[in-house]
Amino acid sequence: MLWLNLLINGLVWGCALGMVAVSFSLIFATTRFFHVAHAAVYGLGGYVSWSALKHGLPEWAALLVGIVVCGLAGAAIQKLLYERLDRRGATHLVILIASLGLSAVMQNGIAAIYTSNVLQYGLPWGNRTTIIGGALLTNTQMLTVVFGILSYLGAMWFAHRTVLGKRMRAVASNPFLAEITRLQPRQVHIAVMAIGSALVCIPGVLVPLDLGLQPFGGVPILLTATIAVIAGGVGSISGAFVLALVIAVLQNLSLLVMPGEWSIGITFGIFVIFMLFRPRGLFTG
Amino acid sequence: MDFLTTYIVLAEIYVLLGLSTNLLVGIVGIFSVSQAAVFGVGAYLTAFLLMHTALPFPVAVLLAAAFCVGLNILVTLPSLRVSGDYFVVTSFGIQLLATAVFTNWTGGTGGANGLPGVPAPLILGHEFTEPTEFIALTTIGMALGCLCFWLMMRAPFGALLRAIREDELAVAALGKSVLGAKVSAAALAGAFAGSAGGLYATFLSFVDPSSFDLDASIFLLTMVVVGGARTLAGSVLGPFVLLALPQILALIDIPTSIAAAARQLIYGLLLIVFMLFRPQGLLGEKL
Amino acid sequence: MTAYLQVTGLNKRFGGLQALRDCSFTVGQGRITCLVGPNGAGKTTIFNAITGFLVPDTGHVEFQGRSLDGQSPQQIVHHGIARTFQNLRLFADLTARDNVLAGMQDHVGEGPLGAIFRPFHTARALAAKQDAAMAVLAHVGLQDRASALVRNLSYGEQKLLCIARILATGAELLLLDEPTSGLSGAALTEVMALLRRLQAEGKTLLVVEHNTRVVQQIADDVLFLHHGHLLAHGSPAEIIADPKLAEIYFGGTL
Numbered sequence: 001m002l003w004l005n006l007l008i009n010g011l012v013w014g015c016a017l018g019m020v021a022v023s024f025s026l027i028f029a030t031t032r033f034f035h036v037a038h039a040a041v042y043g044l045g046g047y048v049s050w051s052a053l054k055h056g057l058p059e060w061a062a063l064l065v066g067i068v069v070c071g072l073a074g075a076a077i078q079k080l081l082y083e084r085l086d087r088r089g090a091t092h093l094v095i096l097i098a099s100l101g102l103s104a105v106m107q108n109g110i111a112a113i114y115t116s117n118v119l120q121y122g123l124p125w126g127n128r129t130t131i132i133g134g135a136l137l138t139n140t141q142m143l144t145v146v147f148g149i150l151s152y153l154g155a156m157w158f159a160h161r162t163v164l165g166k167r168m169r170a171v172a173s174n175p176f177l178a179e180i181t182r183l184q185p186r187q188v189h190i191a192v193m194a195i196g197s198a199l200v201c202i203p204g205v206l207v208p209l210d211l212g213l214q215p216f217g218g219v220p221i222l223l224t225a226t227i228a229v230i231a232g233g234v235g236s237i238s239g240a241f242v243l244a245l246v247i248a249v250l251q252n253l254s255l256l257v258m259p260g261e262w263s264i265g266i267t268f269g270i271f272v273i274f275m276l277f278r279p280r281g282l283f284t285g
Numbered sequence: 286m287d288f289l290t291t292y293i294v295l296a297e298i299y300v301l302l303g304l305s306t307n308l309l310v311g312i313v314g315i316f317s318v319s320q321a322a323v324f325g326v327g328a329y330l331t332a333f334l335l336m337h338t339a340l341p342f343p344v345a346v347l348l349a350a351a352f353c354v355g356l357n358i359l360v361t362l363p364s365l366r367v368s369g370d371y372f373v374v375t376s377f378g379i380q381l382l383a384t385a386v387f388t389n390w391t392g393g394t395g396g397a398n399g400l401p402g403v404p405a406p407l408i409l410g411h412e413f414t415e416p417t418e419f420i421a422l423t424t425i426g427m428a429l430g431c432l433c434f435w436l437m438m439r440a441p442f443g444a445l446l447r448a449i450r451e452d453e454l455a456v457a458a459l460g461k462s463v464l465g466a467k468v469s470a471a472a473l474a475g476a477f478a479g480s481a482g483g484l485y486a487t488f489l490s491f492v493d494p495s496s497f498d499l500d501a502s503i504f505l506l507t508m509v510v511v512g513g514a515r516t517l518a519g520s521v522l523g524p525f526v527l528l529a530l531p532q533i534l535a536l537i538d539i540p541t542s543i544a545a546a547a548r549q550l551i552y553g554l555l556l557i558v559f560m561l562f563r564p565q566g567l568l569g570e571k572l
Numbered sequence: 573m574t575a576y577l578q579v580t581g582l583n584k585r586f587g588g589l590q591a592l593r594d595c596s597f598t599v600g601q602g603r604i605t606c607l608v609g610p611n612g613a614g615k616t617t618i619f620n621a622i623t624g625f626l627v628p629d630t631g632h633v634e635f636q637g638r639s640l641d642g643q644s645p646q647q648i649v650h651h652g653i654a655r656t657f658q659n660l661r662l663f664a665d666l667t668a669r670d671n672v673l674a675g676m677q678d679h680v681g682e683g684p685l686g687a688i689f690r691p692f693h694t695a696r697a698l699a700a701k702q703d704a705a706m707a708v709l710a711h712v713g714l715q716d717r718a719s720a721l722v723r724n725l726s727y728g729e730q731k732l733l734c735i736a737r738i739l740a741t742g743a744e745l746l747l748l749d750e751p752t753s754g755l756s757g758a759a760l761t762e763v764m765a766l767l768r769r770l771q772a773e774g775k776t777l778l779v780v781e782h783n784t785r786v787v788q789q790i791a792d793d794v795l796f797l798h799h800g801h802l803l804a805h806g807s808p809a810e811i812i813a814d815p816k817l818a819e820i821y822f823g824g825t826l
Binding site: 433436437439440441442443444445447448451452454455456457458459460461462465466469470472473 | 623625644645646648649650654655657661662663664665666670671673674675676677680681682683684686687688691694695697698701737738740741
């Protein structure tokens with residue numbers, strides 16, 4: 001039953017990817033530029049939690065420290081870099097180059113401090129397995145699914161039920177109108193960056209639980225998640241999460257017919273073709 | 286002496302890459318982070334042709350450049366369909382796809398180990414093995430590249446490209462072909478990157494994926510941003526400044542284990558600082 | 573005799589909105605025709621349909637007896653029709669002269685190969701084009717501002733430059749989208765004088781215009797558009813005298 005295992009691995013991986021996609025979707029739909037440094041924030045979360053753990057904090061507290069640090073980092077990035085550039089009337093190109101620069105600074109900063117070698121959390125409970133419905137799942141995998149679903153539901157609740165979420169969607173749909181109706185888009189941008197950055201810390205910790213920490217691991221994951229965001233239709237949280245699941249399952253099932261090192265290449269190959277023919281996403285007119 | 290020559294040879298090769306990146310990113314406003322991928326294809330193809338065929342060096346480089354013309358048009362095509370921020374994602378994707386091919390296609394590219402033993406250029410019976418000889422080739426290559434760039438920017442073609450960057454629709458309303466101009470620009474950028482690849486492969490006599498990864502693309506972008514976007518002077522100055530940087534860093538006592546990370550970190554810092562305080566770079570125009 | 577520009581039965585629907593509804597009219601050669609109507613009447617949509625920026629659901633456009641159906645904006649300029657935009661769409665980081673240069677239909681030096689392999693030919697062609705561009709700028713009274721960046725021009729100067737840019741294309745039929753909006757005093761008089769001068773030189777003008785005083789002074793014919801349909805046409809005096817049209821235009825019975 002290789003395909004069943006691959007399917008399950010795909011769904012689990014899809015939940016992790018879905019969290020990255022949902023967090024990025026919140027930010028991208030609101031600020032409308034490609035925040036590349038989100039990949040570095042993802043990495044930051046994993047390393048900060050690792051350090052907290054090594055300083056003797058319990059697992060849940062270590063994760064919480066990571067979430068708080070990432071949230072603050074996100075707010076700081078928006079306030080100190082993007083907002084400053086925006087106030088000077090910088091074009092998207094300029095903001096993007098700065099974001100790329102920030103991404104390089106953060107990732108290489110991490111590499112300089114922690115070295116480029118793979119770091120392990122070393123938590124034996126993570127690999128213990130349970131059989132659920134004939135399928136073998138590790139604790140880490142189950143945790144990923146639980147957090148993935150909770151993150152999706154949480155993001156939906158936030159966007160549709162909270163005042164800040166409604167303001168966020170208003171700013172996303174019409175920044176100019178939002179400006180003159182005192183929705184204070186600058187504050188909304190900071191809040192959304194903080195929330196999105198805090199959220200991305202969760203997959204930033206859960207994925208390395210299995211695979212180990214790498215300073216540059218965030219870039220391909222963010223790009224795959226971005227594919228889900230775009231293909232799912234920018235602004236749609238459900239679209240982003242569902243497409244993340246689909247992409248992750250397809251990536252895993254592709255292992256049946258080709259070696260794993262090609263899967264990322266194939267994903268982007270399909271995406272490039274997709275962008276040529278359906279650039280506005282699957283679920284938009 | 287040899288050390289300085291090597292620096293100049295490499296910088297001259299990177300000037301061609303600077304021109305390529307500047308043409309797309311600065312002049313036309315297509316945000317490409319995959320120029321290193323095209324550079325890599327030029328390098329691998331030249332290496333392959335020289336190692337496995339009897340083609341003379343100039344022909345091999347020309348073939349590689351021609352192939353990169355086609356390739357760059359192909360990878361730039363999505364930008365004709367999707368707007369800026371979406372294209373960036375596509376461009377990242379192309380870069381990662383290229384890295385996957387360079388690293389995993391062991392039969393063609395030698396995989397992570399690369400292709401060693403690329404023969405030195407042989408022109409009219411003379412073999413260019415030493416940097417002091419090779420410098421003649423790269424200087425001619427750079428001069429030709431700069432001349433082409435200068436002639437284009439001076440001609441109505443340059444004005445047309447800049448007009449497209451500002452307002453494609455208005456250009457179409459004036460009876461001009463936006464598609465044609467963008468394809469031309471992509472073709473030229475491909476030719477620059479491809480021939481730079483050919484020179485690079487033969488100069489180092491070795492190619493491996495690490496020279497053509499995402500970091501390399503970011504390095505190219507840093508070069509253009511620091512030197513100054515949209516101008517010839519900026520594209521020439523940028524590579525000379527940035528390639529000198531590691532040498533200066535070498536004077537500071539940084540453990541070798543983090544030297545590479547420190548270098549990339551400084552490139553990133555330069556991108557941020559220039560965007561915040563000097564978007565026109567040292568000798569360019571405001572982005 | 574066939575009309576100079578003949579628009580027949582244009583229909584265009586955007587989702588639930590019928591932007592053009594069986595819209596037909598003609599424009600006479602050498603005349604200034606003003607297109608008027610309340611906001612959202614479909615005036616700009618008509619421009620988009622004529623210049624190939626928008627494909628109508630049904631209907632035809634004919635220019636000098638030749639069909640323009642299915643032609644790209646680029647091809648339509650080559651037929652001799654050029655348009656300006658309500659929001660100007662000038663190239664803000666280019667000089668006034670380079671904006672005009674971008675409109676010239678002589679394509680020498682606009683390809684990379686010509687620019688690289690025939691540098692002297694290109695340089696000569698460029699010099700000639702620059703002279704021609706200066707002449708066009710002088711024609712609209714902007715010769716002193718040739719080297720200024722568009723972003724540094726006054727609004728009135730930018731409006732004039734829009735017209736200069738499409739004059740450079742050599743088009744015979746000029747579609748001007750609100751050439752006088754936002755102008756007053758001397759600037760307004762200047763644009764109106766320019767429009768009359770262009771007519772005297774043999775150009776045909778189709779002008780979207782909101783200011784009734786301007787319409788009265790420059791128009792030979794007026795087309796009154798309402799809900800994407802041609803409601804009335806006639807001389808300025810006839811249209812302005814019609815109380816029903818005035819009611820629609822000013823009273824807003826939409």
